Structures are given as structure tokens and as C-alpha cells.
Amino acid sequence: MSEPLAPQHGPQPEEIAKEPPGTPASRLAGWQRAGGIITPLITVLVAFLIGGIVIAATGHNPFQAYWDIINGAGFNWLAHPWDTDIAHTAPYNFSQTLLQTTTLILCGLAVAFAFRCGLFNIGGNGQYLVGLICANWVGVSFVNMSRPAHILLGIAVAAAAGAAWAGIAGFLKATVGAHEVITTIMLNWIAYYLGSYVFQQGGPLQAPGNVSLDIPISADVVPGAQLPVFWGIPALQGLHIGFFIAIGMLVVFRVVLNRTTLGFEVRAVGFNPDAAAYGGIRVRTNYLRAMAISGAFAGLAGGIDMLGYLHHYGTIDVQATTIGFLGIAVALLGRNTAVGVGLASLLFGGLVYGTTHGLQSGTIDPSLAGHLTEIIQGLVVLFVGADVLILAVWNSRRKLRRSEASPQARAAEAVET
Amino acid sequence: MSTYVGSVKGGASRFLEPKAIGILGILLGLLALWLAIPPIQASSPVWSAVAGVLGAMCGVIAVSRGAYRVGGGAIASGIFGASLGYLATRSSSSNLDQVVDASLIAQTLVFATPLTYAAIGGIVSERSGVVNIGLEGMMLMGAFWGIWGADKTGSWFWGIAIGAASGGLLALVHAFFAIHLRADQIVGGVAVNFLALGITGYFFVQLYHGDNIPTGVAQVPNLHLTSASSTSFFGNSFGNLNYMIWLAILLVPLSYVVLFKTPVGLRLRACGEHPRAADTVGINVYLVRYGAVVISGVLAALGGAYLTVGYLNTFNENVTAGRGFIALAAVIFGNWRPFGAFGATLLFGFSTALAYRLNVYSDNAATLFLALPYVLTLIAVAGVIGRTIPPAAVGRPYKKQ
Numbered sequence: 001m002s003e004p005l006a007p008q009h010g011p012q013p014e015e016i017a018k019e020p021p022g023t024p025a026s027r028l029a030g031w032q033r034a035g036g037i038i039t040p041l042i043t044v045l046v047a048f049l050i051g052g053i054v055i056a057a058t059g060h061n062p063f064q065a066y067w068d069i070i071n072g073a074g075f076n077w078l079a080h081p082w083d084t085d086i087a088h089t090a091p092y093n094f095s096q097t098l099l100q101t102t103t104l105i106l107c108g109l110a111v112a113f114a115f116r117c118g119l120f121n122i123g124g125n126g127q128y129l130v131g132l133i134c135a136n137w138v139g140v141s142f143v144n145m146s147r148p149a150h151i152l153l154g155i156a157v158a159a160a161a162g163a164a165w166a167g168i169a170g171f172l173k174a175t176v177g178a179h180e181v182i183t184t185i186m187l188n189w190i191a192y193y194l195g196s197y198v199f200q201q202g203g204p205l206q207a208p209g210n211v212s213l214d215i216p217i218s219a220d221v222v223p224g225a226q227l228p229v230f231w232g233i234p235a236l237q238g239l240h241i242g243f244f245i246a247i248g249m250l251v252v253f254r255v256v257l258n259r260t261t262l263g264f265e266v267r268a269v270g271f272n273p274d275a276a277a278y279g280g281i282r283v284r285t286n287y288l289r290a291m292a293i294s295g296a297f298a299g300l301a302g303g304i305d306m307l308g309y310l311h312h313y314g315t316i317d318v319q320a321t322t323i324g325f326l327g328i329a330v331a332l333l334g335r336n337t338a339v340g341v342g343l344a345s346l347l348f349g350g351l352v353y354g355t356t357h358g359l360q361s362g363t364i365d366p367s368l369a370g371h372l373t374e375i376i377q378g379l380v381v382l383f384v385g386a387d388v389l390i391l392a393v394w395n396s397r398r399k400l401r402r403s404e405a406s407p408q409a410r411a412a413e414a415v416e417t
Numbered sequence: 418m419s420t421y422v423g424s425v426k427g428g429a430s431r432f433l434e435p436k437a438i439g440i441l442g443i444l445l446g447l448l449a450l451w452l453a454i455p456p457i458q459a460s461s462p463v464w465s466a467v468a469g470v471l472g473a474m475c476g477v478i479a480v481s482r483g484a485y486r487v488g489g490g491a492i493a494s495g496i497f498g499a500s501l502g503y504l505a506t507r508s509s510s511s512n513l514d515q516v517v518d519a520s521l522i523a524q525t526l527v528f529a530t531p532l533t534y535a536a537i538g539g540i541v542s543e544r545s546g547v548v549n550i551g552l553e554g555m556m557l558m559g560a561f562w563g564i565w566g567a568d569k570t571g572s573w574f575w576g577i578a579i580g581a582a583s584g585g586l587l588a589l590v591h592a593f594f595a596i597h598l599r600a601d602q603i604v605g606g607v608a609v610n611f612l613a614l615g616i617t618g619y620f621f622v623q624l625y626h627g628d629n630i631p632t633g634v635a636q637v638p639n640l641h642l643t644s645a646s647s648t649s650f651f652g653n654s655f656g657n658l659n660y661m662i663w664l665a666i667l668l669v670p671l672s673y674v675v676l677f678k679t680p681v682g683l684r685l686r687a688c689g690e691h692p693r694a695a696d697t698v699g700i701n702v703y704l705v706r707y708g709a710v711v712i713s714g715v716l717a718a719l720g721g722a723y724l725t726v727g728y729l730n731t732f733n734e735n736v737t738a739g740r741g742f743i744a745l746a747a748v749i750f751g752n753w754r755p756f757g758a759f760g761a762t763l764l765f766g767f768s769t770a771l772a773y774r775l776n777v778y779s780d781n782a783a784t785l786f787l788a789l790p791y792v793l794t795l796i797a798v799a800g801v802i803g804r805t806i807p808p809a810a811v812g813r814p815y816k817k818q
Contacts, residue, residue: 054619058619058620058623120603120604122603122607168795172795172798172799176798176799178798178799179798181550181603182745182746182749182794182798183795183798185550185742185745186742186746186791186792186794186795186798187791187795189739189742189788189791190788190791190792190795192739192788193784193785193787193788193791194785194788196784197781197784197785200781200784202781203781325607325611328604328607329611332604365622367622368619368622368623370618371614371615371616371618371619371622372615372619373615374611374612374614374615374618374619375611375612375615375616375619376615377611377615378608378609378610378611378612378613378614378615379608379612380608381604381607381608381611382590382594382600382605382608382609382612384604
């Protein structure tokens with residue numbers, strides 16, 4: 001049926017016919033690999049450059065501001081990593097950056113996994129919220145469970161909720177062909193109002209003793225369901241073992257995609273659904289499956305955030321949540337690979353923490369710098385989405401050298417995104 | 418995709434066709450809501466529940482006989498009708514009078530207006546073949562720079578003009594990446610949204626130090642058709658509306674005529690349906706798409722500017738709060754047609770206006786009610802209400818040969 005948006009089927013037949021046959025695959029692969037590292041690097045540099053221009057244009061010192069942000073993110077800790085005492089600023093900031101990185105890895109994987117199947121999951125934020133809500137519910141209820149079982153249940157329910165939420169979009173894509181971008185956007189907003197509802201006054205997850213307060217907030221997850229903290233102390237948002245879950249998920253992502261039948265099918269559908277169908281792969285099943293797995297990552301992010309350090313949530317928090325959207329920038333910058341997502345998460349995790357709570361100097365106001373993150377995020381997505389820009393520059397140089405149109409560059413364009 | 422597997426030829430009567438049963442179910446669902454609100458206003462929720470359940474049952478029958486779309490619609494409408502009817506009857510009738518009255522029409526228009534501007538903008542852009550997920554961001558630009566302009570120049574007109582220009586500028590960025598660099602248009606649109614959020618937030622803090630803009634800002638005046646103190650039905654509904662609301666209402670037929678009855682519109686739609694063919698007959702596809710995207714940005718920004726300069730008279734970070742996405746939903750809901758989209762924005766505006774009034778007796782219902790536009794859109798794209806047919810080449814970058 002209808003495909004309201006976006007090309008799902010690569011180049012059009014007439015364009016394929018124009019491509020000269022016999023593109024040297026090895027050269028293409030090498031070129032891709034080089035472009036795969038260089039494009040994100042250039043992208044980040046250009047984004048930070050423009051961000052710096054904005055800072056300078058508004059009368060602040062960009063070098064000082066960026067230096068403050070780096071310190072705010074605790075990256076200066078890397079210069080003396082033996083000091084792990086969180087009473088000191090640098091190690092504490094770095095542990096907080098890793099806390100954000102944990103969430104971003106999972107939100108990034110959520111977007112990346114769907115991308116590999118040719119789907120654009122914009123709904124990471126909604127899936128994150130749904131996971132968070134469910135984890136709060138599990139964490140507040142079932143008070144008498146043993147700690148490992150309670151934690152496992154909370155995480156599993158959160159992941160399942162995220163999977164189900166994204167699964168709606170996957171199901172609609174598979175059955176009636178509804179475009180996943182539209183459905184996930186709608187599901188984001190439904191999750192937003194659902195979250196506002198469950199935590200507001202009179203909502204089902206509103207803390208029982210909180211009726212008199214103006215700020216609607218949920219009850220705390222019981223200590224028996226909180227993730228153990230291995231760096232820092234729980235009262236100061238210490239780094240919890242969810243960090244290792246996220247790292248483990250990077251490995252799972254890589255192994256599933258590259259070493260299993262499921263991953264092969266997902267990637268085949270992502271490259272070309274028609275060819276995959278011709279090869280006997282059930283495209284619709286894979287759409288549903290990829291969306292569900294993708295949603296499970298985001299739901300997991302919400303779950304471990306809730307059990308790991310948030311412990312409670314309010315209507316205002318729900319409405320301010322944007323970390324799921326950052327997953328898009330993370331996945332795009334990380335080129336939808338495990339290693340890339342990990343590195344991009346560290347960058348954005350540092351940016352998120354370093355421009356807000358971590359920022360301590362008077363050069364640039366944290367409330368100002370927080371928006372700088374959004375600008376840089378937007379620029380990164382803009383430029384990564386258009387790596388044609390960089391490819392075009394590259395291509396024109398090659399053209400000059402070889403004085404003929406390079407087929408591999410055009411083929412590369414088709415393979416990109 | 419064919420979904421009507423049910424018998425078309427073999428049935429005994431046309432009225433037993435699954436599709437007809439499904440439509441009956443949808444009507445019953447609407448009846449369930451109708452029974453509970455004035456003027457009928459049944460005192461007990463039983464009647465609504467009966468009508469709603471019957472509607473849902475019709476839906477189940479229709480689905481079981483193969484009419485998935487209509488049947489699904491009937492199930493949804495039955496459930497909605499019954500639950501809303503229940504909520505309405507549970508409240509006291511004095512509350513209900515506060516919820517449903519003539520000024521509800523005015524409020525519906527107030528909430529629908531920003532959506533209408535943005536939705537018409539979305540139609541223009543998508544009809545030319547460029548997806549515009551960035552409507553939200555362009556609205557936000559219009560909202561902030563509009564009120565900034567009104568504040569600095571002291572004139573609402575220049576404020577709106579500056580706001581519209583800022584939206585056009587952001588749209589130009591989107592157009593450059595989508596058309597010239599042939600980047601993925603959805604990714605570009607997402608980027609534009611982040612960018613607008615960052616830019617408006619940054620400059621809001623920078624220029625106003627995070628405080629609300631002083632409320633003395635020049636505001637778009639209202640058009641008084643009746644005296645301001647008139648309490649007649651007409652006076653409460655249409656008598657005292659903002660100029661920009663009337664402009665939005667005028668924009669709908671205007672955009673329809675331009676898009677569907679003029680050569681310019683034909684060219685624009687040709688670029689969205691088959692750009693190569695358009696190119697072959699001498700239409701400059703790039704130029705048309707650039708123009709369409711920039712116009713769409715200007716229109717979306719007008720919607721945002723109305724929000725701040727025309728209605729709220731202040732600005733908050735992310736003041737548009739997803740209205741751009743509702744507008745996007747309206748574009749799809751209205752099947753990429755101005756009147757259809759206008760109908761959708763009225764529906765969404767109505768549900769928002771109703772939600773704010775439901776606060777009178779139930780916070781929780783009001784919050785959930787705000788999600789209704791999104792739920793409806795989800796149902797619409799699922800193909801329940803009817804097939805949505807986007808422009809054939811939408812989202813595909815065009816490469817001149």
C-alpha cells in the first residue's frame with residue numbers, strides 16, 4: 001500500500017540501467033571504510049565549528065566555553081585516571097557522563113538496529129518513556145521479591161514494553177504498509193501524554209503520600225529493585241551496572257547483526273527489500289521483528305535508567321525528556337555500527353552532561369550551553385544525513401584526477417543512508 | 418492492498434455487506450458520544466455504552482468478514498464513543514454546560530489556526546516532492562523570531578514578517594540539503610527540528626535571560642464582527658476572532674485553487690508525482706521544489722508566529738510543543754489536500770479545546786484526551802478511515818541528467 005514518505009526501494013530502475021556494470025567491489029569497500037571514519041569526524045568538527053561561531057557571535061569566548069564543557073563532562077579525568085574518588089570534580093563528572101553514555105548507547109542502538117533493516121525509528125523517545133514507566137511500576141510494586149529477580153523482572157518488562165510500543169509501528173508497517181516515521185512520531189506523543197497521565201495528580205503511578213504537593217511525582221523504586229552502583233554512591237547518582245548492560249548490548253548488536261541468520265535477514269531487507277523477498281526472506285516479518293528488537297533496546301534504556309539512577313519520575317520530567325531523540329544523532333554519527341554507536345554515545349553523553357549540570361564556569365551559562373547541545377546535535381544530524389556533501393567534495397577531486405565520472409562514487413551514494 | 422475479501426456479488430442484500438456493517442458500527446460509535454452531550458444529554462451512561470458496544474460489535478463482525486479497515490474503524494469509534502460518553506454523563510450537567518458552548522467554536526478555531534498554516538505549508542512542500550518533517554522546527558522559529566520582532570519593532574506586522582522570514586530561512590537550509598545535496602529528507606527534517614529547538618532556546622536565553630518576554634508586546638488585533646460585549650451565539654463563536662484566524666481560513670480555498678486550478682499548481686504537483694516527466698516538459702524541478710519548501714517554511718512560521726504574537730503573547734522554550742507534528746498528521750489525515758487537512762486541523766483543534774475544558778472535572782481524562790489527535794492519526798495511517806495516497810515521488814531526491 002501507501003508509502004507516504006521516503007524512498008524504501010533504492011534507486012529507480014531507470015537509474016540502475018544507467019549505472020555501468022562491474023563496479024570494483026574491493027575498491028568500493030576500501031573507499032567506504034575510509035569514508036566511514038572520515039565523514040563522521042569532519043561532521044563533528046564542522047558542527048562544533050559552527051557552534052563555536054554561534055558562541056562567539058553572542059559575545060562569549062568559544063575556546064573557553066568548549067574547554068569548560070570538556071571539563072564539565074569530566075574528560076579531563078582521562079589525564080589522571082588513577083584518581084577515582086568521586087569527591088573530586090573530574091572523576092565525578094566523568095562518572096555522570098558515563099551515566100548519560102549508558103542511556104545513549106541503548107537509544108542509539110534502537111535507532112541503528114531499525115536503520116539496518118531500512119527503517120527509520122524516530123520513536124526512541126516514546127519507547128524509552130514506556131520502558132521507564134513500566135520499570136517504575138515494577139520497581140514500586142512486588143516489594144517482597146528477591147533483589148536479582150526483581151531487577152531482572154523490571155528490566156525484562158521495560159524491554160518488552162519498548163518492544164511492544166515499537167512493535168505497533170512494525171506491525172502497521174508489515175500489515176498495511178503505514179510508514180514507520182509517521183507511526184513512531186505519533187507513538188512518541190501518545191507515550192508523552194501517557195507518561196504525563198500516569199505520573200500526574202490522581203494518575204496510577206503517582207506517589208501515594210504526595211497528594212498535597214504541587215509537583216506530581218511517582219513513588220521511589222524500592223531499594224530491592226535498584227541496580228547496584230559500582231562507582232560512586234547511590235545518593236549521588238553513582239554509576240550503576242547498567243553501564244555494563246549497555247556495553248554488553250553493543251556486543252549483542254554486533255553479533256546478532258553479523259553472525260546470525262536473523263541479522264543477515266535484517267540486513268538483507270535493509271539493503272534491498274525486493275531482492276531479499278526474491279531470495280526467500282519474509283520482508284514483513286523482518287520489519288516487525290526489527291522494530292520490536294529496536295524498541296526493546298530503547299525500552300531497556302528506560303528500564304535501567306529508572307532502576308539505575310532515576311528511581312522516580314514526574315510529569316514535568318516526562319515532558320522534558322529528549323534523550324531518546326539523541327539516539328538518532330548517535331546512530332547516524334556512529335554509522336549504525338556497534339563501535340560507532342559506542343563512541344558517538346560517549347561524545348554526546350559528554351556533551352549532554354558537560355553543557356548542563358557539569359558546567360561550572362562563568363564563561364557560558366549552563367542554560368545557554370544546554371541549547372548549544374541541541375544546536376550541535378541538529379548540525380550533526382544535518383551533516384551526517386547529507387554526507388553526500390563530503391562525498392561530493394571527495395568525488396569532484398577524484399573526477400579531476402581521473403577526468404571521468406566515477407561509477408563507484410555513485411554506487412556508494414546509493415549504498416549510503 | 419486489497420482488504421475487502423467479503424462477498425460483493427454473492428451477498429443477499431447490499432446492507433449485509435461487511436463494509437456496510439462496518440459503517441453502521443462507526444455511526445453507532447458517534448451516536449454513543451452524541452447521546453451524552455447536549456442537547457440530548459442522556460442522564461445515564463447506559464445508552465452510550467449500549468450504542469458504543471453495538472458499534473464495536475458491528476466492527477468485529479465486519480472485521481471477521483474481511484472488511485478490516487471499516488471494521489477496525491467501527492471498533493475504535495465504538496470504544497471511543499462509549500468511553501467519552503461515559504465520561505460526559507458522569508460529570509454533572511452544569512459542568513457539561515461549561516464544556517460545550519458557543520465559545521468552544523472560537524477556541525476550536527484558535528487551536529486549529531496554527532495547525533492550519535503549518536498543514537497547508539506541509540501540503541505545498543510534499544506536493545512538490547519534498548517531505549517536510551521539519552514543520553515543527555519552522556513553526557518554532559516563527560514563534561520565537563515573530564515575538565522578538567514584534568518586541569523590537571513595536572509592530573505586530575513586522576513581528577510576523579520577521580517570524581515568517583526566519584521560517585523561510587530554515588526551510589531554505591532544509592531545501593538545500595534535500596534538493597541540492599540529495600540527503601535523506603526525513604533525516605534532514607529531524608535535523609531541522611533539533612536545530613530550531615537549539616537556536617530558539619539559545620537565543621531566548623541569550624536575549625531574554627530565560628525570563629518570559631514582557632507581556633506588553635504588540636499583538637495581532639481581533640476582527641470585531643459584533644460588539645465586544647455581545648453574548649449571542651454568533652458573538653461568542655465568530656464575532657471576535659483574530660485577523661490571523663480569518664487569514665488561515667482564507668488560505669485554505671486559496672491554496673486549493675493555486676494547487677489544483679492553476680498552471681503553477683500543476684507544475685508543482687508534477688514535480689511531486691513524476692519529476693523526470695516534469696523536467697522533460699521544461700519545468701525546472703529544482704526551482705519549483707525550492708520555492709515550495711521555502712513557502713512551506715514561511716507558512717509554518719506564520720502558524721508559529723500566530724501562536725506567540727496572536728494568541729499567547731509570550732514565548733516559552735519549545736512553545737509549539739508538537740503542533741508541527743499534529744500539522745504533519747493533518748496533512749496525512751487530509752490526504753494531501755487543503756480542505757481535507759483543514760477538516761483534520763478543525764478536528765484536532767476541537768479535541769484540544771475540549772481537552773482544556775475537560776479539566777473542569779477530570780485532569781486525567783483531559784491529559785489522555787490531548788493524545789487523541791495522535792491516536793486518530795495512527796488509526797488513519799493504518800488505513801482504517803480510508804486509503805491515504807501520498808504524492809508518488811515524495812521523499813525521492815531528483816537528480817537532473
